Amino acid sequence: MSRYGFGSDGIPENGDDAGPAFADGVVAAAGIAVYGAGSADVAATRASLVGAGVPAKLVDKDATLWGPDAEAEAKIRLGWVDTFRRSRELLPRLAELRTELADLDHVVLAGMGGSSLAPEVITRTLGVELTVLDTTDPAQIRAALADRLERTLVVVSSKSGGTVETDSHRRAYWQAFVDSGMSEAEAGRHFVVVTDPGSPLETTGHEMGAQVFLADSDVGGRYSALTAFGVVPSALAGVDVAELLDQAEELLPALSEESGNPGLALGAALGAAALAGRDKVALVSDGTGIVGLGDWAEQLIAESTGKDGKGILPVVIETPDSPGAHGGDVVTVTVGGAQPPAGVPGGGVRPDVAVNGPLGAQFLAWEFATAVAGRVIGIDPFNQPNVTESKNNTTRILAEGLPDESPAFTEGAIEVHGGSGDSLAAVLGGLVDGIDSHGYLAVLAFLDRVGDARAEQSRALLATAAGRPVTFGWGPRYLHSTGQYHKGGPQVGSFLQITGAVAVDLPIPGKPYGFAELQAAQAAGDRKAMTDRGRPVVRLHLTDRAEGIDQLLRALASLPAR
Numbered sequence: 001m002s003r004y005g006f007g008s009d010g011i012p013e014n015g016d017d018a019g020p021a022f023a024d025g026v027v028a029a030a031g032i033a034v035y036g037a038g039s040a041d042v043a044a045t046r047a048s049l050v051g052a053g054v055p056a057k058l059v060d061k062d063a064t065l066w067g068p069d070a071e072a073e074a075k076i077r078l079g080w081v082d083t084f085r086r087s088r089e090l091l092p093r094l095a096e097l098r099t100e101l102a103d104l105d106h107v108v109l110a111g112m113g114g115s116s117l118a119p120e121v122i123t124r125t126l127g128v129e130l131t132v133l134d135t136t137d138p139a140q141i142r143a144a145l146a147d148r149l150e151r152t153l154v155v156v157s158s159k160s161g162g163t164v165e166t167d168s169h170r171r172a173y174w175q176a177f178v179d180s181g182m183s184e185a186e187a188g189r190h191f192v193v194v195t196d197p198g199s200p201l202e203t204t205g206h207e208m209g210a211q212v213f214l215a216d217s218d219v220g221g222r223y224s225a226l227t228a229f230g231v232v233p234s235a236l237a238g239v240d241v242a243e244l245l246d247q248a249e250e251l252l253p254a255l256s257e258e259s260g261n262p263g264l265a266l267g268a269a270l271g272a273a274a275l276a277g278r279d280k281v282a283l284v285s286d287g288t289g290i291v292g293l294g295d296w297a298e299q300l301i302a303e304s305t306g307k308d309g310k311g312i313l314p315v316v317i318e319t320p321d322s323p324g325a326h327g328g329d330v331v332t333v334t335v336g337g338a339q340p341p342a343g344v345p346g347g348g349v350r351p352d353v354a355v356n357g358p359l360g361a362q363f364l365a366w367e368f369a370t371a372v373a374g375r376v377i378g379i380d381p382f383n384q385p386n387v388t389e390s391k392n393n394t395t396r397i398l399a400e401g402l403p404d405e406s407p408a409f410t411e412g413a414i415e416v417h418g419g420s421g422d423s424l425a426a427v428l429g430g431l432v433d434g435i436d437s438h439g440y441l442a443v444l445a446f447l448d449r450v451g452d453a454r455a456e457q458s459r460a461l462l463a464t465a466a467g468r469p470v471t472f473g474w475g476p477r478y479l480h481s482t483g484q485y486h487k488g489g490p491q492v493g494s495f496l497q498i499t500g501a502v503a504v505d506l507p508i509p510g511k512p513y514g515f516a517e518l519q520a521a522q523a524a525g526d527r528k529a530m531t532d533r534g535r536p537v538v539r540l541h542l543t544d545r546a547e548g549i550d551q552l553l554r555a556l557a558s559l560p561a562r
């Protein structure tokens with residue numbers, strides 16, 4: 001029997017003595033079912049968590065669960081457990097606002113990391129349009145500004161109120177509204193602000209004449225899916241958020257239980273696997289109705305656990321057919337929304353663990369599981385000690401100017417910086433060969449998520465060539481997510497950074513730099529954080545983006561598979 005209760009052909013084992021194994025491996029409540037968390041290792045971990053009273057204590061928001069060093073932060077970070085109650089209070093005002101702003105039917109969400117990832121999953125899953133801006137790419141932002149401006153409602157979401165990308169989007173939209181002939185009062189009507197009480201953005205929002213929603217301040221960004229950060233933009237875009245809150249509420253009672261507790265089962269499975277050396281989690285959508293949860297869970301898991309040289313690396317796999325879902329140090333987790341009765345979870349993948357159930361309950365179950373896994377592996381799941389490193393480098397670079405770097409060589413539309421070899425294929429082959437035996441490769445693309453979307457195909461090609469976990473992140477979005485793990489987690493990463501020429505820049509009103517310079521400084525700042533750690537970093541700069549992406553994909557396809 002496999003260690004997580006699934007057979008090697010992906011069919012749950014239910015022959016011989018393993019007859020009830022599959023059934024035993026299912027922990028379900030409130031529509032959430034966690035399959036495959038019944039192995040001996042997991043059972044021991046679960047028993048020790050139960051012995052320490054963790055489930056009930058966590059539901060009671062006991063801040064002592066992660067040790068004395070984590071206690072102060074945990075005291076102000078456990079509101080996510082029942083935040084859905086407070087979020088309900090927002091619903092009448094949101095309904096009114098939707099009617100009042102019915103003419104603004106193009107909703108743009110400016111927000112980084114925890115301030116945009118949940119609304120993106122919610123709206124994608126429910127098929128509701130929402131334009132998410134979590135980029136500094138000038139072409140992507142210019143395209144958003146040019147799209148139905150007079151009908152655009154911009155939700156500016158930032159917990160701290162000080163995030164440079166979000167502040168820059170706010171400035172660019174304000175300028176665009178005013179330039180289009182709107183009065184300041186009219187422009188203000190096009191903004192909704194979501195922030196923590198007392199943040200600088202609260203003041204700015206009022207000054208702009210925006211609608212201001214204050215979020216639960218005792219919930220950290222990556223745990224904020226069911227707070228105003230998840231609820232406000234989703235509701236304004238047209239989602240029935242009450243349903244999501246109901247789904248979470250229904251799950252809560254089970255989370256304090258010693259058995260029949262899906263959050264505990266998932267957390268114990270992830271934590272036990274990490275302790276046993278399986279510290280990468282491949283997240284695969286099983287195709288049963290939840291779209292993009294992996295991108296949200298990626299931030300939750302990476303930023304919560306990747307620190308002190310420890311952590312769980314989330315690896316988002318595009319489809320059940322994509323390469324890289326399995327590996328000796330990988331736990332394969334499929335995620336879905338509506339497992340048919342008697343259906344086999346996994347959507348064609350051979351999962352170690354399968355999590356299936358409604359989205360609102362998934363959010364709460366994954367948050368609970370991450371906090372539990374954090375205790376198992378011995379880290380503080382609520383801080384992010386290394387996120388500021390790249391930000392500080394970026395600020396310094398913006399003040400001092402971009403580093404003067406010349407490429408090792410240029411091949412076609414690609415300038416190659418770093419690595420060894422005298423052709424693109426050789427450099428890429430060398431990068432892949434150099435991946436640590438317990439390591440991973442991260443592709444970090446500071447490009448246009450929409451216009452340059454094909455760059456994402458590099459992940460699957462590299463996974464095939466490397467035979468090791470390969471992640472893909474759009475910069476600067478990943479800096480607010482997996483960036484913490486890259487710097488704070490086990491130092492076994494190799495990095496392929498992709499930057500691109502900017503044809504037409506976009507100024508940031510009130511700032512001495514434009515988006516192109518900010519984007520370049522963010523890429524350079526993160527490069528520095530990695531090279532300072534001695535990690536292998538290759539940078540490919542595309543002098544022509546479309547041609548450069550083609551060339552890169554061709555070079556990757558030519559690498560031998562492992």
Ligand SMILES: O=P(O)(O)OC[C@H]1O[C@H](O)[C@H](O)[C@@H](O)[C@@H]1O
Pocket residue numbers: 112113114115157158159160161162163166221222303384387479480481
């Ligand atoms: O909501 P904000 O304050 O703008 O923060 C957005 C993001 O910024 C930081 O990088 C944090 O590490 C993330 O956890 C957070 O979600």
